[in-house]
Amino acid sequence: MIRALTGFSTRHAWKVIAVWAVLGMGLAVLAPMLMARVTGSQSGDFLPRSYDSAAALRIAEENFGVNPDATTVTVLVARTDGSPLTAADQQQVEAEAAKLAKRRVVMPRKEEEPELLVLDRSQTPRIAPAAVAPDRTFELLAVELTGNAMEEGVRGVYKAFRDDARARFADLGMRTGFTGGLAQASDSADANRTAALVGSSLVTVLIVLLNVLVFRSVLAAVLPLLAVAVIGGVAGGAVAGAAALTGLKLDASTPSLISVVLLGIGVDYLLFLLFRFREHLRARPDQPAREAAAEVSARVGTAITSAALTIVAAFATLGVATFGQFRSLGPAIAVAVLVMLLGSLTLMPALLAACGRRMFWPSRGLQRVPRDGVAGRFGGLVARRPLALLAASVALLGALAAGAVGVRMDYSLADGTTTAATATAAEISRALPAGVSDPTSVYLVAADGGTLDAGRFDGLSRALTGVEGVGQVGRTVLSEDRRAARIDLYLNADPQSQRARDLASGPVRAAVAAHTPAGTSAHVGGTAAVFADISTAVDHDLRVVFPVAAALIALILLLLLRSLLAPVVLMLAVGLGFAATLGAATLLFQHGLGKPGVAFTLPLVLFLFVVALGTDYNILITDRIREEMHRPGPPRAAVARAVRHTAPAVATAGIVLAGIVLAGSFATLATTPGSEQIAFSLTLGILLSALVLSLAVVPALAVLLGRSLWWPARPAPAPAADAAPAPVAPPRPAPDHIGVR
Numbered sequence: 001m002i003r004a005l006t007g008f009s010t011r012h013a014w015k016v017i018a019v020w021a022v023l024g025m026g027l028a029v030l031a032p033m034l035m036a037r038v039t040g041s042q043s044g045d046f047l048p049r050s051y052d053s054a055a056a057l058r059i060a061e062e063n064f065g066v067n068p069d070a071t072t073v074t075v076l077v078a079r080t081d082g083s084p085l086t087a088a089d090q091q092q093v094e095a096e097a098a099k100l101a102k103r104r105v106v107m108p109r110k111e112e113e114p115e116l117l118v119l120d121r122s123q124t125p126r127i128a129p130a131a132v133a134p135d136r137t138f139e140l141l142a143v144e145l146t147g148n149a150m151e152e153g154v155r156g157v158y159k160a161f162r163d164d165a166r167a168r169f170a171d172l173g174m175r176t177g178f179t180g181g182l183a184q185a186s187d188s189a190d191a192n193r194t195a196a197l198v199g200s201s202l203v204t205v206l207i208v209l210l211n212v213l214v215f216r217s218v219l220a221a222v223l224p225l226l227a228v229a230v231i232g233g234v235a236g237g238a239v240a241g242a243a244a245l246t247g248l249k250l251d252a253s254t255p256s257l258i259s260v261v262l263l264g265i266g267v268d269y270l271l272f273l274l275f276r277f278r279e280h281l282r283a284r285p286d287q288p289a290r291e292a293a294a295e296v297s298a299r300v301g302t303a304i305t306s307a308a309l310t311i312v313a314a315f316a317t318l319g320v321a322t323f324g325q326f327r328s329l330g331p332a333i334a335v336a337v338l339v340m341l342l343g344s345l346t347l348m349p350a351l352l353a354a355c356g357r358r359m360f361w362p363s364r365g366l367q368r369v370p371r372d373g374v375a376g377r378f379g380g381l382v383a384r385r386p387l388a389l390l391a392a393s394v395a396l397l398g399a400l401a402a403g404a405v406g407v408r409m410d411y412s413l414a415d416g417t418t419t420a421a422t423a424t425a426a427e428i429s430r431a432l433p434a435g436v437s438d439p440t441s442v443y444l445v446a447a448d449g450g451t452l453d454a455g456r457f458d459g460l461s462r463a464l465t466g467v468e469g470v471g472q473v474g475r476t477v478l479s480e481d482r483r484a485a486r487i488d489l490y491l492n493a494d495p496q497s498q499r500a501r502d503l504a505s506g507p508v509r510a511a512v513a514a515h516t517p518a519g520t521s522a523h524v525g526g527t528a529a530v531f532a533d534i535s536t537a538v539d540h541d542l543r544v545v546f547p548v549a550a551a552l553i554a555l556i557l558l559l560l561l562r563s564l565l566a567p568v569v570l571m572l573a574v575g576l577g578f579a580a581t582l583g584a585a586t587l588l589f590q591h592g593l594g595k596p597g598v599a600f601t602l603p604l605v606l607f608l609f610v611v612a613l614g615t616d617y618n619i620l621i622t623d624r625i626r627e628e629m630h631r632p633g634p635p636r637a638a639v640a641r642a643v644r645h646t647a648p649a650v651a652t653a654g655i656v657l658a659g660i661v662l663a664g665s666f667a668t669l670a671t672t673p674g675s676e677q678i679a680f681s682l683t684l685g686i687l688l689s690a691l692v693l694s695l696a697v698v699p700a701l702a703v704l705l706g707r708s709l710w711w712p713a714r715p716a717p718a719p720a721a722d723a724a725p726a727p728v729a730p731p732r733p734a735p736d737h738i739g740v741r
Helices: 002-011 013-037 052-064 087-100 152-171 181-215 218-246 254-283 289-320 324-360 373-384 386-404 420-429 454-465 498-515 527-561 565-592 602-629 635-668 675-710
Strands: 070-079 126-132 139-146 174-179 440-446 470-473 484-491 520-525
Touching: 002 013, 002 289, 002 324, 013 218, 013 324, 052 440, 052 484, 052 520, 052 527, 070 152, 070 181, 070 420, 087 126, 087 139, 087 152, 087 174, 139 152, 152 174, 152 181, 174 181, 174 420, 181 218, 181 420, 181 635, 218 254, 218 324, 254 289, 254 324, 254 602, 254 635, 289 324, 289 527, 289 602, 324 527, 373 386, 373 635, 373 675, 386 565, 386 675, 440 454, 440 498, 440 527, 454 470, 454 484, 454 498, 484 498, 498 520, 498 527, 520 527, 527 565, 527 602, 565 602, 565 675, 602 635, 602 675, 635 675
Parallel strands: none
Antiparallel strands: 070 139, 070 174, 126 139, 440 484, 440 520, 470 484
């Protein structure tokens, strides 16, 4: 199947390239619009219905008309001279707010963007007075906008509204401040825009320069990025289309994660092909390039397919997760990886066949035998000192892994950037409870579905007032049909803090359970309650997904390697790499920088990425070790040859992939909380997987175990007369002093 697919692609190279180019450009244009339609806005949307905060959210939507896609911006309005607001001032503020609530905010557009391809987020905001400071120094307005705070169009609408409101209140002698998730996301994006652009550009240039240094060819340096970009455009469109057809809601971070995965594995696979293609052309200088491309693609295609299916299997295990953000990530990345696999077996072989030896122009590396260099010397070191190298590697990884002891999860949405939004939030918290702009709400309904009376819940309100950490308790509000009630609690803690989550999940829920009137049911909702439930869901998912993913990957390795021992060795290696990476992240961010913990998505994302992508490198080196062990000679020599031939590809792929992760982190740092932790951890994990696990630990174990690594089926070396000939390089020119004419 693989040989037939790669053979067809090399025979009809230009047709295959044309099809991919058309699909890539077309779907790349449509993908952003489709992604915007299938992206969820609120984290609570991803919780199972059985969780308390999810039940509260359903009551809010069904009985109080809360828009699940809405995001609230809190506007602070105060006199410019610092004096308290008078009654007349308050009337002016609320009258101006009423006018703003009638004005449609038009989404700003870029001139080059076709209107049909950009989802229009223009809207009329809902505005209502929220609170007045006890000393009357400011009044708060609650502004409701619809859309995801991570979406550029929604941030554009917010900024248009902010600028208009600021100018209108300034005409009244008032100053304004804006805070909330959308305001923070917008301010962070603006603050980091230049750094993101410069950083991603520098990393991209460094990646290209690295490839130029490796291949001595501009085409071989640029082609991987262009090919992966084309396939990535098709994959993005395929993921968005599949989500739209199935009704699957994706988290706002999913597109950026997909981009990193596709760039990473795509560049890896193309580099594996390029290195093997160059090696093959050196060994057989008279073979037609198209024929060589077909042979190399078929041979490497098997390893690429195995590696890609391992990644698909790893992410498929997310289907057993209870947290919807994880559960939707699995099929999305699986679809994207399958598209990348198809591109690796069709577009990439077609490019090799079309370019041929010109792929490496103007380098003259094909006409000469490369020196052993660092890779050859390192292969010799592994063969001579496997035990010492293994001990040093395990000691390094073990020391880093020890840092994971005491790791805590951080569910905060704040990214630590000081912005105008955080300054406004701090000003509000000095006069009012920290949770005044984002209350924790108790929703109540009658067990028999009947109507309710507000006075029935006075005892519950008094009990909640006595809970330590609750700053204020709002009055009981009934829905229009009187079948549901809501009591807002304004906590003294930041709603996104651990203290607020502990309050919502502990004392508040305990008080609600103890004082809810008979015949009614109560549910606690709001940001603090949602993230408390997410914490429970994530803890459950980590305990379930890890062993399921490990077992599934081990099964694939068992089928691929046809060995019982080799999969165990590889899984132990990548498991140690995962623990070392998580430990390093914990040491740096939790213990070193004093963060509350590591980002709650980090362990799962790190496990899937490092284990899956690390297994890529391990499969490549293991496949080459087995190939070399089929040749005559001792296992030590076979491992040395395998490392010499594979180390440049694995090292280059690992460094390039680490650079891609860094570039992706610059692009998302402004708007995605925890992205700096994920970027650091993935970069370190990839480098450890490529440079330590794949090039030191696995080869050292292969030397120590010899052909027993493939137990119960040992690859016996072929007799010298019957062995497949090793690649023969062109003869090395004799030195001048020998006098050969």
